[in-house]
Amino acid sequence: MSHDLIERYIYAVLKNLPARQRADIEAELKELISDMLEERCADLVPSERDIRVVLTELGTPSELAAKYHSDGEKCLIGPPYYSKYKLVMTIVSISVVFGMSMVSLITTLMGETSSWYMGLFSWFGNTFSSLIWAFAFVTALFAFFQWRNVDFGPELGDDLSSLPPVPKKDEVISRWECIAGIVISVLFAVVFLFAPQMITAVLGEAGNFEFIPVFNIQEIQRIWYLILSFSALGILKECVKLYEGRYTKLLAAVTVATNCVSGVFSWLFLANGKVINLQFIRSMSELFGPNETFIVHVFENFHLFFLGVILFALVLDTALVVYKAIKYN
Amino acid sequence: MEKEDVLSGLILELRRGTIVLCVLSQLKKPMYGYSLIQILSQSGIAVEANTLYPLLRRLESQGLLQSSWETGESKPRKYYRTTPLGNEVFTSLRKHWEKTVQSMNELWGDDQDES
Numbered sequence: 001m002s003h004d005l006i007e008r009y010i011y012a013v014l015k016n017l018p019a020r021q022r023a024d025i026e027a028e029l030k031e032l033i034s035d036m037l038e039e040r041c042a043d044l045v046p047s048e049r050d051i052r053v054v055l056t057e058l059g060t061p062s063e064l065a066a067k068y069h070s071d072g073e074k075c076l077i078g079p080p081y082y083s084k085y086k087l088v089m090t091i092v093s094i095s096v097v098f099g100m101s102m103v104s105l106i107t108t109l110m111g112e113t114s115s116w117y118m119g120l121f122s123w124f125g126n127t128f129s130s131l132i133w134a135f136a137f138v139t140a141l142f143a144f145f146q147w148r149n150v151d152f153g154p155e156l157g158d159d160l161s162s163l164p165p166v167p168k169k170d171e172v173i174s175r176w177e178c179i180a181g182i183v184i185s186v187l188f189a190v191v192f193l194f195a196p197q198m199i200t201a202v203l204g205e206a207g208n209f210e211f212i213p214v215f216n217i218q219e220i221q222r223i224w225y226l227i228l229s230f231s232a233l234g235i236l237k238e239c240v241k242l243y244e245g246r247y248t249k250l251l252a253a254v255t256v257a258t259n260c261v262s263g264v265f266s267w268l269f270l271a272n273g274k275v276i277n278l279q280f281i282r283s284m285s286e287l288f289g290p291n292e293t294f295i296v297h298v299f300e301n302f303h304l305f306f307l308g309v310i311l312f313a314l315v316l317d318t319a320l321v322v323y324k325a326i327k328y329n
Numbered sequence: 330m331e332k333e334d335v336l337s338g339l340i341l342e343l344r345r346g347t348i349v350l351c352v353l354s355q356l357k358k359p360m361y362g363y364s365l366i367q368i369l370s371q372s373g374i375a376v377e378a379n380t381l382y383p384l385l386r387r388l389e390s391q392g393l394l395q396s397s398w399e400t401g402e403s404k405p406r407k408y409y410r411t412t413p414l415g416n417e418v419f420t421s422l423r424k425h426w427e428k429t430v431q432s433m434n435e436l437w438g439d440d441q442d443e444s
Contacts, residue, residue, distance in 0.1 A: 034404060035361075036378065067379055
């Protein structure tokens with residue numbers, strides 16, 4: 001039985017279905033509609049109204065097509081991927097907002113934008129468009145996983161024997177420790193990028209203070225990307241700590257990697273001595289005089305002293321994390 | 330949410346599994362979709378065509394049913410019947426169903442009088 005309305009209805013259903021199923025479903029629907037009309041009209045020729053009633057009973061074409069789809073095909077990003085999608089989206093969004101805010105602040109403070117409100121506008125515009133890009137990218141990535149049914153392997157804990165043991169008291173990394181770490185990294189970047197003059201030596205007597213910045217402001221502004229990377233590496237390390245919540249091999253590996261890179265950055269940052277304000281070194285040498293040769297020597301090589309402290313802290317941190325990761329695993 | 334909405338949602342969930350049981354029980358001999366709807370509705374089980382036809386395809390893709398087009402009659406018809414796997418699954422499902430019904434009856438015992 002062929003009727004224009006039936007043909008159009010079936011076409012509208014098939015349009016939303018995978019091509020390889022279309023021919024079979026088309027034949028099946030023709031058979032079904034014809035059976036339904038026969039039941040309704042018996043031997044009489046079905047009227048347009050009968051056809052409308054039967055097709056209405058079957059539901060709208062999109063409803064019917066949706067029933068032919070399996071559950072997985074209905075979603076852009078379905079159950080096995082959705083929770084990971086949400087997690088990745090949250091991390092990416094936070095990182096984008098943080099990163100763009102940092103960049104906007106730097107460009108504003110370095111005087112590349114004409115005024116603070118222009119800086120604010122460009123911050124808003126850039127952050128917003130970056131967020132849209134990030135959103136589109138992450139969504140497309142997970143939609144691809146869904147489409148290709150990418151297998152990420154068993155979830156942690158799917159196999160009972162792979163469930164991680166309950167951490168002992170010393171083994172747990174406190175959330176606050178990680179948050180403090182992130183805050184310190186952010187403060188480091190903010191102070192060095194925006195107000196390095198805050199770190200200053202105060203000389204003279206009451207009423208006649210002289211402020212001598214420890215760092216060479218122009219040099220600091222020139223190597224802003226090193227400072228930002230140094231801070232970002234610190235944040236990355238703390239995020240892994242926060243995510244793992246305990247001393248694991250992954251955390252140890254990330255710590256070794258980020259601390260090595262941070263060490264190299266510190267070297268680039270400090271080894272040539274340009275970052276220290278020459279006036280500061282001169283003032284300190286004058287202050288302590290020729291008798292205090294050791295202290296004068298320290299100030300004359302203040303950049304190396306500073307580098308030594310940072311490298312020592314990095315080595316200590318790496319050793320501690322690696323030691324704990326080995327001990328608790 | 331209205332009581333009717335909640336109830337119809339729950340009934341839908343309950344029916345979803347039982348329809349599979351009904352279908353597998355009837356398809357030991359080959360049958361086409363619409364005749365299955367009629368047989369089920371005569372037994373008081375109303376299944377809509379737009380639910381049954383996609384379900385038959387799904388069961389076929391799971392290997393519980395097999396289908397063939399019969400072109401000898403006045404119009405081509407697609408006949409479904411259970412595979413050996415489908416029969417095995419039906420037997421297990423049926424036992425499970427009977428056990429569930431028995432357990433449910435024991436569970437609520439005389440509660441029916443209270444309501």
